[in-house]
Amino acid sequence: MNHTRKTSYHHFFRTLILLGFSSYIVVLSKSDSLQLYIAPRMMIYVQIASVVLYIIACFQGFLALRAYWGKPVDCECNPPVPRSILRTILAYGLLILPLLIGFLLPDTALNSTMVAAKGMNLSPAPTNMTTPRAQSYNLPSFPKPATSSQTMQADQAQAVPTVQTNSEIEQLFQSPDEWNEDFAKMGIILYQKDRILVQPDIYMEILSTIDLFQDNFIGKEIELTGFVYREEDKMRADQIVVGRFAVSCCSADASPYGVMVEFPTALNYPQDMWVKVTGTIQHGHYNGNDIFKIKAAKIEKIEAPSSPYVYPNFEPLTVLKSLNP
Known part of the structure:
Protein backbone atom coordinates (compact mmCIF):
# COMPACT_ATOMS: atom_id res chain seq x y z
CA MET A 1 0.00 0.00 0.00
CA ASN A 2 2.85 2.36 0.85
CA HIS A 3 4.50 1.60 -2.50
CA THR A 4 1.34 2.39 -4.48
CA ARG A 5 0.78 5.57 -2.47
CA LYS A 6 4.37 6.65 -3.18
CA THR A 7 3.85 5.87 -6.87
CA SER A 8 0.72 8.03 -6.90
CA TYR A 9 2.72 11.00 -5.60
CA HIS A 10 5.23 10.65 -8.44
CA HIS A 11 2.48 10.52 -11.03
CA PHE A 12 0.88 13.54 -9.38
CA PHE A 13 4.15 15.54 -9.63
CA ARG A 14 4.50 14.56 -13.28
CA THR A 15 0.94 15.69 -13.89
CA LEU A 16 1.65 19.11 -12.39
CA ILE A 17 4.88 19.53 -14.36
CA LEU A 18 3.25 18.59 -17.66
CA LEU A 19 0.30 20.88 -16.98
CA GLY A 20 2.78 23.62 -16.09
CA PHE A 21 4.61 23.41 -19.40
CA SER A 22 1.34 23.17 -21.34
CA SER A 23 -0.06 26.20 -19.50
CA TYR A 24 3.14 28.18 -20.01
CA ILE A 25 2.92 27.73 -23.78
CA VAL A 26 -0.73 28.84 -23.68
CA VAL A 27 0.15 31.93 -21.63
CA LEU A 28 2.94 32.87 -24.06
CA SER A 29 0.62 32.41 -27.03
CA LYS A 30 -2.17 34.50 -25.48
CA SER A 31 0.20 37.34 -24.62
CA ASP A 32 1.96 37.26 -28.03
CA SER A 33 5.23 36.59 -26.19
CA LEU A 34 5.89 33.24 -27.86
CA GLN A 35 7.51 35.10 -30.76
CA LEU A 36 10.23 36.28 -28.36
CA TYR A 37 11.49 32.72 -28.12
CA ILE A 38 10.77 30.97 -31.43
CA ALA A 39 10.33 31.85 -35.08
CA PRO A 40 6.73 32.28 -36.34
CA ARG A 41 6.96 29.20 -38.56
CA MET A 42 7.70 27.07 -35.46
CA MET A 43 4.82 28.40 -33.36
CA ILE A 44 2.21 25.99 -34.67
CA TYR A 45 4.37 23.00 -33.68
CA VAL A 46 4.92 24.34 -30.17
CA GLN A 47 1.21 25.04 -29.79
CA ILE A 48 0.40 21.50 -30.90
CA ALA A 49 2.97 20.29 -28.37
CA SER A 50 1.06 22.08 -25.61
CA VAL A 51 -2.05 20.06 -26.50
CA VAL A 52 -0.05 16.83 -26.51
CA LEU A 53 1.45 17.70 -23.12
CA TYR A 54 -2.02 18.34 -21.76
CA ILE A 55 -3.22 14.94 -22.96
CA ILE A 56 -0.21 13.21 -21.38
CA ALA A 57 -0.82 15.16 -18.17
CA CYS A 58 -4.40 13.87 -18.06
CA PHE A 59 -3.10 10.32 -18.48
CA GLN A 60 -0.56 10.84 -15.68
CA GLY A 61 -3.33 12.20 -13.47
CA PHE A 62 -5.39 9.11 -14.17
CA LEU A 63 -2.47 6.90 -13.15
CA ALA A 64 -2.00 8.97 -9.99
CA LEU A 65 -5.61 8.34 -8.99
CA ARG A 66 -5.36 4.61 -9.72
CA ALA A 67 -2.21 4.33 -7.61
CA TYR A 68 -3.83 6.34 -4.82
CA TRP A 69 -6.80 3.97 -4.84
CA GLY A 70 -4.41 1.03 -4.57
CA LYS A 71 -4.88 -0.24 -8.11
CA PRO A 72 -1.87 -1.45 -10.15
CA VAL A 73 -0.43 1.04 -12.64
CA ASP A 74 2.78 -0.70 -13.64
CA CYS A 75 3.40 -0.63 -17.39
CA GLU A 76 6.28 -0.11 -19.79
CA CYS A 77 4.97 3.30 -20.86
CA ASN A 78 6.22 5.14 -17.78
CA PRO A 79 9.76 5.78 -16.54
CA PRO A 80 10.69 3.99 -13.31
CA VAL A 81 10.04 5.78 -10.05
CA PRO A 82 13.28 7.14 -8.45
CA ARG A 83 14.20 5.10 -5.39
CA SER A 84 16.04 7.81 -3.43
CA ILE A 85 14.95 11.25 -2.25
CA LEU A 86 18.05 12.87 -3.78
CA ARG A 87 17.32 11.40 -7.21
CA THR A 88 13.71 12.47 -6.92
CA ILE A 89 14.65 16.07 -6.10
CA LEU A 90 17.23 16.17 -8.90
CA ALA A 91 14.93 14.61 -11.50
CA TYR A 92 11.97 16.86 -10.84
CA GLY A 93 14.07 19.91 -10.00
CA LEU A 94 15.61 19.94 -13.49
CA LEU A 95 12.09 20.36 -14.89
CA ILE A 96 10.55 22.58 -12.23
CA LEU A 97 13.40 25.14 -12.16
CA PRO A 98 13.11 26.31 -15.82
CA LEU A 99 9.33 26.30 -15.48
CA LEU A 100 9.50 28.60 -12.45
CA ILE A 101 11.99 30.86 -14.23
CA GLY A 102 9.64 31.10 -17.20
CA PHE A 103 6.64 32.06 -15.07
CA LEU A 104 8.41 34.39 -12.64
CA LEU A 105 10.74 36.34 -14.92
CA PRO A 106 9.37 38.91 -17.40
CA ASP A 107 9.30 38.08 -21.10
CA THR A 108 11.77 40.41 -22.80
CA ALA A 109 13.37 40.55 -26.23
CA LEU A 110 17.07 39.99 -26.74
CA ASN A 111 19.06 43.20 -26.29
CA SER A 112 22.53 44.72 -26.24
Whole structure:
Protein backbone atom coordinates (compact mmCIF):
# COMPACT_ATOMS: atom_id res chain seq x y z
CA MET A 1 0.00 0.00 0.00
CA ASN A 2 2.85 2.36 0.85
CA HIS A 3 4.50 1.60 -2.50
CA THR A 4 1.34 2.39 -4.48
CA ARG A 5 0.78 5.57 -2.47
CA LYS A 6 4.37 6.65 -3.18
CA THR A 7 3.85 5.87 -6.87
CA SER A 8 0.72 8.03 -6.90
CA TYR A 9 2.72 11.00 -5.60
CA HIS A 10 5.23 10.65 -8.44
CA HIS A 11 2.48 10.52 -11.03
CA PHE A 12 0.88 13.54 -9.38
CA PHE A 13 4.15 15.54 -9.63
CA ARG A 14 4.50 14.56 -13.28
CA THR A 15 0.94 15.69 -13.89
CA LEU A 16 1.65 19.11 -12.39
CA ILE A 17 4.88 19.53 -14.36
CA LEU A 18 3.25 18.59 -17.66
CA LEU A 19 0.30 20.88 -16.98
CA GLY A 20 2.78 23.62 -16.09
CA PHE A 21 4.61 23.41 -19.40
CA SER A 22 1.34 23.17 -21.34
CA SER A 23 -0.06 26.20 -19.50
CA TYR A 24 3.14 28.18 -20.01
CA ILE A 25 2.92 27.73 -23.78
CA VAL A 26 -0.73 28.84 -23.68
CA VAL A 27 0.15 31.93 -21.63
CA LEU A 28 2.94 32.87 -24.06
CA SER A 29 0.62 32.41 -27.03
CA LYS A 30 -2.17 34.50 -25.48
CA SER A 31 0.20 37.34 -24.62
CA ASP A 32 1.96 37.26 -28.03
CA SER A 33 5.23 36.59 -26.19
CA LEU A 34 5.89 33.24 -27.86
CA GLN A 35 7.51 35.10 -30.76
CA LEU A 36 10.23 36.28 -28.36
CA TYR A 37 11.49 32.72 -28.12
CA ILE A 38 10.77 30.97 -31.43
CA ALA A 39 10.33 31.85 -35.08
CA PRO A 40 6.73 32.28 -36.34
CA ARG A 41 6.96 29.20 -38.56
CA MET A 42 7.70 27.07 -35.46
CA MET A 43 4.82 28.40 -33.36
CA ILE A 44 2.21 25.99 -34.67
CA TYR A 45 4.37 23.00 -33.68
CA VAL A 46 4.92 24.34 -30.17
CA GLN A 47 1.21 25.04 -29.79
CA ILE A 48 0.40 21.50 -30.90
CA ALA A 49 2.97 20.29 -28.37
CA SER A 50 1.06 22.08 -25.61
CA VAL A 51 -2.05 20.06 -26.50
CA VAL A 52 -0.05 16.83 -26.51
CA LEU A 53 1.45 17.70 -23.12
CA TYR A 54 -2.02 18.34 -21.76
CA ILE A 55 -3.22 14.94 -22.96
CA ILE A 56 -0.21 13.21 -21.38
CA ALA A 57 -0.82 15.16 -18.17
CA CYS A 58 -4.40 13.87 -18.06
CA PHE A 59 -3.10 10.32 -18.48
CA GLN A 60 -0.56 10.84 -15.68
CA GLY A 61 -3.33 12.20 -13.47
CA PHE A 62 -5.39 9.11 -14.17
CA LEU A 63 -2.47 6.90 -13.15
CA ALA A 64 -2.00 8.97 -9.99
CA LEU A 65 -5.61 8.34 -8.99
CA ARG A 66 -5.36 4.61 -9.72
CA ALA A 67 -2.21 4.33 -7.61
CA TYR A 68 -3.83 6.34 -4.82
CA TRP A 69 -6.80 3.97 -4.84
CA GLY A 70 -4.41 1.03 -4.57
CA LYS A 71 -4.88 -0.24 -8.11
CA PRO A 72 -1.87 -1.45 -10.15
CA VAL A 73 -0.43 1.04 -12.64
CA ASP A 74 2.78 -0.70 -13.64
CA CYS A 75 3.40 -0.63 -17.39
CA GLU A 76 6.28 -0.11 -19.79
CA CYS A 77 4.97 3.30 -20.86
CA ASN A 78 6.22 5.14 -17.78
CA PRO A 79 9.76 5.78 -16.54
CA PRO A 80 10.69 3.99 -13.31
CA VAL A 81 10.04 5.78 -10.05
CA PRO A 82 13.28 7.14 -8.45
CA ARG A 83 14.20 5.10 -5.39
CA SER A 84 16.04 7.81 -3.43
CA ILE A 85 14.95 11.25 -2.25
CA LEU A 86 18.05 12.87 -3.78
CA ARG A 87 17.32 11.40 -7.21
CA THR A 88 13.71 12.47 -6.92
CA ILE A 89 14.65 16.07 -6.10
CA LEU A 90 17.23 16.17 -8.90
CA ALA A 91 14.93 14.61 -11.50
CA TYR A 92 11.97 16.86 -10.84
CA GLY A 93 14.07 19.91 -10.00
CA LEU A 94 15.61 19.94 -13.49
CA LEU A 95 12.09 20.36 -14.89
CA ILE A 96 10.55 22.58 -12.23
CA LEU A 97 13.40 25.14 -12.16
CA PRO A 98 13.11 26.31 -15.82
CA LEU A 99 9.33 26.30 -15.48
CA LEU A 100 9.50 28.60 -12.45
CA ILE A 101 11.99 30.86 -14.23
CA GLY A 102 9.64 31.10 -17.20
CA PHE A 103 6.64 32.06 -15.07
CA LEU A 104 8.41 34.39 -12.64
CA LEU A 105 10.74 36.34 -14.92
CA PRO A 106 9.37 38.91 -17.40
CA ASP A 107 9.30 38.08 -21.10
CA THR A 108 11.77 40.41 -22.80
CA ALA A 109 13.37 40.55 -26.23
CA LEU A 110 17.07 39.99 -26.74
CA ASN A 111 19.06 43.20 -26.29
CA SER A 112 22.53 44.72 -26.24
CA THR A 113 23.65 42.40 -23.44
CA MET A 114 23.38 39.48 -25.81
CA VAL A 115 25.05 41.51 -28.56
CA ALA A 116 28.04 42.11 -26.28
CA ALA A 117 28.32 38.35 -25.79
CA LYS A 118 27.89 37.35 -29.44
CA GLY A 119 29.28 40.41 -31.25
CA MET A 120 27.50 42.59 -33.79
CA ASN A 121 27.78 41.55 -37.44
CA LEU A 122 28.17 44.59 -39.68
CA SER A 123 28.58 42.60 -42.90
CA PRO A 124 25.37 40.64 -43.56
CA ALA A 125 26.28 39.54 -47.08
CA PRO A 126 26.32 35.76 -47.63
CA THR A 127 29.73 34.12 -47.37
CA ASN A 128 29.38 31.93 -50.47
CA MET A 129 30.75 34.48 -52.94
CA THR A 130 33.43 32.88 -55.05
CA THR A 131 35.58 35.99 -55.39
CA PRO A 132 36.19 39.05 -53.22
CA ARG A 133 33.66 41.82 -53.74
CA ALA A 134 36.27 44.43 -54.60
CA GLN A 135 37.51 42.30 -57.52
CA SER A 136 34.18 40.86 -58.61
CA TYR A 137 32.62 43.93 -60.15
CA ASN A 138 34.17 46.32 -62.62
CA LEU A 139 31.36 48.83 -62.45
CA PRO A 140 30.85 51.58 -65.02
CA SER A 141 30.34 55.11 -63.80
CA PHE A 142 27.21 57.10 -64.55
CA PRO A 143 27.54 60.38 -62.65
CA LYS A 144 24.43 62.11 -61.42
CA PRO A 145 24.19 65.92 -61.56
CA ALA A 146 24.97 67.42 -58.18
CA THR A 147 22.03 68.83 -56.25
CA SER A 148 22.10 71.74 -53.85
CA SER A 149 22.04 69.43 -50.85
CA GLN A 150 25.00 67.47 -52.20
CA THR A 151 27.09 70.56 -52.62
CA MET A 152 26.47 71.35 -48.95
CA GLN A 153 27.80 67.96 -47.81
CA ALA A 154 31.25 66.93 -48.93
CA ASP A 155 30.71 63.31 -47.96
CA GLN A 156 27.86 63.07 -50.48
CA ALA A 157 29.90 64.33 -53.40
CA GLN A 158 30.07 60.80 -54.76
CA ALA A 159 26.50 60.42 -56.00
CA VAL A 160 24.44 57.38 -56.85
CA PRO A 161 25.09 56.28 -60.46
CA THR A 162 22.18 56.81 -62.80
CA VAL A 163 21.59 55.07 -66.08
CA GLN A 164 19.11 55.38 -68.90
CA THR A 165 18.44 51.79 -69.97
CA ASN A 166 17.59 48.54 -68.25
CA SER A 167 20.60 46.84 -69.79
CA GLU A 168 22.93 49.38 -68.19
CA ILE A 169 21.29 48.80 -64.80
CA GLU A 170 21.61 45.03 -65.22
CA GLN A 171 25.28 45.51 -66.04
CA LEU A 172 25.74 47.00 -62.58
CA PHE A 173 24.30 43.92 -60.91
CA GLN A 174 26.09 40.94 -62.40
CA SER A 175 25.96 37.98 -60.00
CA PRO A 176 29.27 36.10 -59.66
CA ASP A 177 27.45 32.78 -59.14
CA GLU A 178 23.98 31.25 -59.08
CA TRP A 179 23.73 31.55 -55.30
CA ASN A 180 23.56 35.34 -55.47
CA GLU A 181 21.23 35.76 -58.46
CA ASP A 182 18.28 36.74 -56.26
CA PHE A 183 20.40 39.41 -54.56
CA ALA A 184 21.36 40.78 -57.97
CA LYS A 185 17.69 40.93 -59.00
CA MET A 186 16.81 42.64 -55.73
CA GLY A 187 19.62 45.11 -56.32
CA ILE A 188 18.10 46.11 -59.66
CA ILE A 189 14.76 46.85 -57.98
CA LEU A 190 16.26 48.69 -55.00
CA TYR A 191 18.59 50.71 -57.23
CA GLN A 192 15.62 52.32 -59.00
CA LYS A 193 13.96 53.47 -55.78
CA ASP A 194 14.31 57.05 -54.58
CA ARG A 195 14.66 55.75 -51.02
CA ILE A 196 15.47 52.23 -49.84
CA LEU A 197 13.07 51.21 -47.08
CA VAL A 198 14.58 48.31 -45.15
CA GLN A 199 11.41 46.34 -44.51
CA PRO A 200 11.40 43.92 -41.53
CA ASP A 201 9.99 41.13 -43.72
CA ILE A 202 13.16 41.12 -45.84
CA TYR A 203 15.53 42.94 -43.52
CA MET A 204 18.50 40.62 -43.94
CA GLU A 205 17.96 40.21 -47.67
CA ILE A 206 17.98 43.98 -48.29
CA LEU A 207 21.08 44.56 -46.17
CA SER A 208 22.83 41.62 -47.85
CA THR A 209 22.04 43.07 -51.28
CA ILE A 210 23.43 46.47 -50.33
CA ASP A 211 26.53 44.87 -48.84
CA LEU A 212 27.19 42.73 -51.93
CA PHE A 213 26.74 45.63 -54.35
CA GLN A 214 27.51 48.53 -52.08
CA ASP A 215 29.47 50.48 -54.70
CA ASN A 216 26.20 50.89 -56.62
CA PHE A 217 24.35 52.30 -53.63
CA ILE A 218 26.81 54.92 -52.40
CA GLY A 219 24.88 58.16 -51.88
CA LYS A 220 21.54 56.38 -52.02
CA GLU A 221 18.97 57.43 -49.41
CA ILE A 222 17.97 54.70 -46.95
CA GLU A 223 15.61 54.26 -44.02
CA LEU A 224 15.68 51.48 -41.43
CA THR A 225 14.61 50.78 -37.87
CA GLY A 226 16.31 48.87 -35.07
CA PHE A 227 17.72 49.09 -31.57
CA VAL A 228 20.81 51.07 -30.63
CA TYR A 229 24.07 49.32 -29.78
CA ARG A 230 27.39 50.94 -28.91
CA GLU A 231 30.85 49.62 -28.14
CA GLU A 232 32.11 52.28 -25.77
CA ASP A 233 35.84 51.64 -26.21
CA LYS A 234 35.82 51.25 -29.99
CA MET A 235 33.24 53.62 -31.45
CA ARG A 236 33.54 57.36 -31.78
CA ALA A 237 31.11 59.68 -30.04
CA ASP A 238 29.21 60.19 -33.31
CA GLN A 239 28.83 56.46 -34.02
CA ILE A 240 26.20 53.90 -33.09
CA VAL A 241 25.02 50.64 -34.60
CA VAL A 242 21.34 50.20 -35.39
CA GLY A 243 20.45 46.55 -35.70
CA ARG A 244 18.15 43.63 -35.08
CA PHE A 245 18.40 39.99 -34.11
CA ALA A 246 17.98 37.52 -36.96
CA VAL A 247 16.32 34.29 -35.81
CA SER A 248 16.17 31.09 -37.85
CA CYS A 249 14.44 28.72 -35.43
CA CYS A 250 14.50 30.06 -31.88
CA SER A 251 16.17 32.71 -29.76
CA ALA A 252 19.05 30.32 -29.03
CA ASP A 253 20.30 30.67 -32.63
CA ALA A 254 19.69 34.44 -32.82
CA SER A 255 22.48 36.50 -34.38
CA PRO A 256 22.68 40.31 -34.22
CA TYR A 257 23.07 42.19 -37.50
CA GLY A 258 23.26 45.92 -37.88
CA VAL A 259 24.50 48.95 -39.75
CA MET A 260 27.00 51.54 -38.56
CA VAL A 261 25.31 54.94 -38.27
CA GLU A 262 27.09 58.26 -37.92
CA PHE A 263 25.27 61.26 -36.46
CA PRO A 264 26.62 64.30 -34.57
CA THR A 265 24.43 63.68 -31.49
CA ALA A 266 24.68 59.88 -31.48
CA LEU A 267 25.48 59.90 -27.76
CA ASN A 268 21.94 61.08 -27.06
CA TYR A 269 20.60 57.67 -28.02
CA PRO A 270 21.22 55.09 -25.26
CA GLN A 271 21.66 51.36 -25.61
CA ASP A 272 18.56 49.38 -26.64
CA MET A 273 16.52 52.44 -27.61
CA TRP A 274 14.53 51.76 -30.77
CA VAL A 275 15.06 54.34 -33.49
CA LYS A 276 14.26 55.06 -37.12
CA VAL A 277 17.26 56.26 -39.13
CA THR A 278 17.11 58.20 -42.36
CA GLY A 279 20.29 59.00 -44.22
CA THR A 280 22.58 58.11 -47.10
CA ILE A 281 24.73 55.06 -47.72
CA GLN A 282 28.49 55.62 -47.54
CA HIS A 283 31.64 53.51 -47.53
CA GLY A 284 32.84 52.69 -44.02
CA HIS A 285 35.67 50.98 -42.21
CA TYR A 286 35.49 49.35 -38.78
CA ASN A 287 37.74 46.92 -36.92
CA GLY A 288 39.82 46.35 -40.03
CA ASN A 289 36.81 45.52 -42.21
CA ASP A 290 35.30 47.39 -45.13
CA ILE A 291 31.59 47.95 -44.46
CA PHE A 292 28.85 50.26 -45.60
CA LYS A 293 27.54 52.86 -43.17
CA ILE A 294 24.70 55.34 -42.99
CA LYS A 295 25.44 59.03 -42.77
CA ALA A 296 22.29 59.92 -40.87
CA ALA A 297 20.29 63.04 -41.65
CA LYS A 298 17.68 62.27 -39.00
CA ILE A 299 17.25 59.80 -36.13
CA GLU A 300 13.84 59.45 -34.48
CA LYS A 301 12.95 57.55 -31.32
CA ILE A 302 10.20 54.96 -31.88
CA GLU A 303 8.37 52.36 -29.83
CA ALA A 304 9.76 48.84 -29.88
CA PRO A 305 7.79 46.75 -32.41
CA SER A 306 5.62 43.89 -31.21
CA SER A 307 7.79 41.57 -33.29
CA PRO A 308 11.37 42.76 -32.69
CA TYR A 309 13.22 39.99 -34.54
CA VAL A 310 13.72 39.41 -38.25
CA TYR A 311 13.60 36.04 -39.98
CA PRO A 312 14.98 34.53 -43.17
CA ASN A 313 12.68 34.93 -46.13
CA PHE A 314 12.72 32.29 -48.85
CA GLU A 315 10.90 34.45 -51.42
CA PRO A 316 12.49 37.88 -50.98
CA LEU A 317 11.86 38.97 -54.57
CA THR A 318 8.14 38.32 -54.26
CA VAL A 319 7.97 40.23 -51.00
CA LEU A 320 10.04 43.11 -52.35
CA LYS A 321 7.80 43.49 -55.38
CA SER A 322 4.68 43.45 -53.23
CA LEU A 323 6.09 45.98 -50.76
CA ASN A 324 7.60 48.20 -53.45
CA PRO A 325 5.26 48.00 -56.45
